[in-house]
Amino acid sequence: MRVLIVEDELFLAEAIRDGLRLEAISADLAADGDIALEQLAITGYDVVVLDRDIPGPNGDEIARLLSQRPLAPRILMLTAADRLDDKASGFESGADDYLTKPFAMRELVLRLRALARRSPSSAPPVREFGGVRLDPFRREVYRDGRYVALTRKQFAVLEVLVGAAGGVISAETLLERAWDENADPFTNAVRITISTLRKRLGEPWVIETVPGVGYRMSDPAP
Template identity: 75%
Template sequence: MRVLIVEDEPLMAGAIRDGLRLEAIAADVAGDGDAALELLGVNSYDIAVLDRDIPGPSGDDVAAQIVASGSGLPILLLTAADRLDDKASGFELGADDYLTKPFELQELVLRLRALDRRRGHHRPPVRELAGLRVDPFRREVHRDGRYVALTRKQFAVLEVLVAAEGGVVSAEELLERAWDEHADPLTNAVRITVSALRKRLGEPWVIATVPGVGYRIDVSDADRRG
């Protein structure tokens, strides 16, 4: 999952970003409305988390533009205002959820995962492919019934590969979906992470490399068994 955090308080924005990364959620940060709209124009996000009181176009303005775009991008509003009419106005804008400051990071994580499950292009909570069972909510992976312990980044990469259902995913796309905008496009982090993930899952190797293209889940053995 990749989210956009729009928050003008640097310390809070950094704490949210770092906390989400520990939960295998890639997060980009925008400190004002103009930066938010710029990032929304060039990147693909799963959820937008908007502080309503930000410089430039307000969080409400950004939310209105997201809704007007027809993208269906879920919106979670952050605000210090906790009155019912404040919440009502947020939902009237088209927000999908509302979180009042101060809040616990774990509550934000739970709300983000709930929104992700309810997205218009909804994915099943549990995916099964080529003997793999990936549960995004519990952050658990099993292969042929055997539990596999993964790091957060390995899980994020596997989640993207399994979602492709055997299709090829480029290193660039993995970098975009499992990391964030600050990742070096020339880094070998994807190759290293995929290699470690392949070893964790064990033999026979279930992640195939497509030279010059990317990676995919090898479903051929599963097809032959079926």
């Protein structure tokens, strides 16, 4: 899952981003409405965490713009207001869910995962390929019926690969999808994560390296 956090309070925005990273959710930041619209134009997000009171186009305006686009990301509106009228106007603007400040990080994560499952552009909640069954909502992975314990980052990488259903995914794309926009493009984190992920999944190897191109899921012969 990839999330855009639109929040002008830098401390809060960074805290949300860091908390989401611990849950293997990639998150980018936008401090105002103009920056948010720029990032939304060039990057595909699953959910936008949108503060209602931001400089530039405010949260309601951005929500209205996104609601007019096909396959737009889901919107989780943040606000300090807890009045029913405020929530009603937020939903009327196009918000899919509403969270009042202050909030618990755990609740935010649960709401984001629920919204991502409802996204029209997302893959089905449970994904299967090559004997690997991945449940993004329960954060569970099985290989040929055997439960496989993965770290958050291993899970995020596998989720991208399984979602490609055998298509080749470059290391750069994995960095973008499973890490975030600030990931070092020269890091060997992808190679190391793929190596440990292969070992966790066991033989026969289900993740192939395509030299000079990237990685893909294979479907081992029975």
